[in-house]
Amino acid sequence: MAGGDDLKLLGTWPSAFVTRVKLALALKGLSYEYAEEDLASKSELLLRSNPVHKKIPVLIHNGLPVCESSLIVEYLDQAFAGPAILPADPYERAIARFWAAYADDKVLASWATMLIRGKTEEEKSEGKKALFVALETMEGALAKCSDGEGFFGGTNVGLVDLALGCQLSWLKAAEVMSGEEFLGGDKTPLLAAWAARFTELDVAKAALPDVDGVVEFAKMKQAKMAAAAAAA
Amino acid sequence: MAGGDDLKLLGTWPSAFVTRVKLALALKGLSYEYAEEDLASKSELLLRSNPVHKKIPVLIHNGLPVCESSLIVEYLDQAFAGPAILPADPYERAIARFWAAYADDKVLASWATMLIRGKTEEEKSEGKKALFVALETMEGALAKCSDGEGFFGGTNVGLVDLALGCQLSWLKAAEVMSGEEFLGGDKTPLLAAWAARFTELDVAKAALPDVDGVVEFAKMKQAKMAAAAAAA
Numbered sequence: 153m154a155g156g157d158d159l160k161l162l163g164t165w166p167s168a169f170v171t172r173v174k175l176a177l178a179l180k181g182l183s184y185e186y187a188e189e190d191l192a193s194k195s196e197l198l199l200r201s202n203p204v205h206k207k208i209p210v211l212i213h214n215g216l217p218v219c220e221s222s223l224i225v226e227y228l229d230q231a232f233a234g235p236a237i238l239p240a241d242p243y244e245r246a247i248a249r250f251w252a253a254y255a256d257d258k259v260l261a262s263w264a265t266m267l268i269r270g271k272t273e274e275e276k277s278e279g280k281k282a283l284f285v286a287l288e289t290m291e292g293a294l295a296k297c298s299d300g301e302g303f304f305g306g307t308n309v310g311l312v313d314l315a316l317g318c319q320l321s322w323l324k325a326a327e328v329m330s331g332e333e334f335l336g337g338d339k340t341p342l343l344a345a346w347a348a349r350f351t352e353l354d355v356a357k358a359a360l361p362d363v364d365g366v367v368e369f370a371k372m373k374q375a376k377m378a379a380a381a382a383a384a
Numbered sequence: 385m386a387g388g389d390d391l392k393l394l395g396t397w398p399s400a401f402v403t404r405v406k407l408a409l410a411l412k413g414l415s416y417e418y419a420e421e422d423l424a425s426k427s428e429l430l431l432r433s434n435p436v437h438k439k440i441p442v443l444i445h446n447g448l449p450v451c452e453s454s455l456i457v458e459y460l461d462q463a464f465a466g467p468a469i470l471p472a473d474p475y476e477r478a479i480a481r482f483w484a485a486y487a488d489d490k491v492l493a494s495w496a497t498m499l500i501r502g503k504t505e506e507e508k509s510e511g512k513k514a515l516f517v518a519l520e521t522m523e524g525a526l527a528k529c530s531d532g533e534g535f536f537g538g539t540n541v542g543l544v545d546l547a548l549g550c551q552l553s554w555l556k557a558a559e560v561m562s563g564e565e566f567l568g569g570d571k572t573p574l575l576a577a578w579a580a581r582f583t584e585l586d587v588a589k590a591a592l593p594d595v596d597g598v599v600e601f602a603k604m605k606q607a608k609m610a611a612a613a614a615a616a
Contacts, residue, residue, distance in 0.1 A: 204486065204521060218478045220485065230474040242462040246450045253452065254436065289436060 157232075159184035160212040162198050164191060165361055166369045168260060169221035170209040172318035174359035176225045179309060180234035184211075222252065225314060238311050251293050251304065252315035258286035260319055263326045268373050271381070283326070283334060290316065291340045300342060309353065317350045318359075325366040391416035392444040394430050396423060397593055398601045400492060401453035402441040404550035406591035408457045411541060412466035416443075454484065457546060470543050483525050483536065484547035490518035492551055495558045500605045503613070515558070515566060522548065523572045532574060541585065549582045550591075557598040 161177070161184050163170030177184055189198055189208050201210045201217035210217050211224045218227045229237040239245050265279030293312070297304055304312035323334055336344035350356055393409070393416050395402030409416055421430055421440050433442045433449035442449050443456045450459045461469040471477050497511030525544070529536055536544035555566050568576035582588055 204482075213475075216475055218475070219482060223478045223481050223485075226481070227474050227478045230477065242459050243445075243448055243450070245462065246455045246459040249455050249458070250436075250451060253455075 156214070158214050161186050162189050162195070162201065162210045162212070163208045164189055166366055167208060168318045168322055171321070171359055171361060172221045172314050173209045173211060173224050175314050175318055175355055176228045176237060178355035178358050179237060180228055180232045182228070182232060222256070225311065235308055237314065248305070248311040251290070251312040254286070255290065255312065255315035255319070259283065259290065259316060262286050263319070263322055267326055267329065267370050268377065280330065280332065284339070287334055287343060288339050291343045294342050294346055298342065298346070300345065303346065303350070309355070313350060317356060320347055320351060321361045321363050321366045324363045325370055328363065328367050329370065388446070390446050393418050394421050394427070394433065394442045394444070395440045396421055398598055399440060400550045400554055403553070403591055403593060404453045404546050405441045405443060405456050407546050407550055407587055408460050408469060410587035410590050411469060412460055412464045414460070414464060454488070457543065467540055469546065480537070480543040483522070483544040486518070487522065487544065487547035487551070491515065491522065491548065494518050495551070495554055499558055499561065499602050500609065512562065512564065516571070519566055519575060520571050523575045526574045526578055530574065530578070532577065535578065535582070541587070545582060549588060552579055552583060553593045553595050553598045556595045557602055560595065560599050561602065
């Protein structure tokens, strides 16, 4: 990192999107200031830095804000030296972006519906089913780009590893809370081995939130949802 | 384009996402084969090329499929010479990607809800309101990157121009069908002038679907939705 670079990350500790940015910063070996946001009372800095969506994460680099976790990861990869997160080849890059988007749109959306967003038991149950399907699909993707030893990015951690890896504490929390096995069993053995390798990385140890903490956070969100539904 | 490049686009003519790819191909000066898909009976080639989502558009380059319109545009920009669609600077690139995503997530989603996806009059009305808000927000973005003469990409057409430009026939169809003025009036004068400049471009003339055709298509979709709702 150049001496003059000033990096500040606005986030909340349980957010998988924030975790993704922390993982990318760690991979690049960048030091940064982290500011925990209270989403019930957002900071002036957050509102000024992301006036359109008013959402975390925001990375502020020398005063310039970059919003949206996937865009922040691409920005960090292009703006800083260190291990490449995206492949150099245009076609491999498109494939990596495809699976990173799949991890967001299908995997993350499914456990979020199952644990928090689902308004009825039926919706939550649909979320759980969709999660099994999404992880099985990612098992197939992993089988194509790993020999059972490495990562989605091959020998090194890449874009897809960050996109799915940032969700691992939530996936484990979902296992704790539902009694289901999402990573492992007959259907996703490669993914289970990948998850074990990923969580052992120093960057993951530094960035992934504590699973027990995520379970508590999810239960608190569920209780709030239930109270709001009862009041409606 | 290198002599050995074989490009095939699978799409449907009214799709704004397909239009975006056609615009990018035209900007890059690339010739390609176009195959119109029947979504009620998808081709084996589409199912084989996009087995995960089974959606159009898919661009097949020398036998290798690239899915998702935004990824196809980035792929074309990196893989082929010709005018740059994305800025070279990492920060400007992040900003362009931010607004292209906004055009998809807010503008496109709003008129789609208003014209087709909305299940009730209330939902459709919410879509219309959201469309006005989204376009006003994009007016602000345009004010920051254009002097009232150029494009979101500055002097040249760029990523954001493609993301919003591919929606212009649908936005005009929305005006015809609702009697509202979405581009123009007091709130979006810059956007109206931009839209007039964009539609005069040769690439737009070659790629944008006919507005009357889109109106007919939207009415047909609405009739199908109404029939399905009545049968339920």
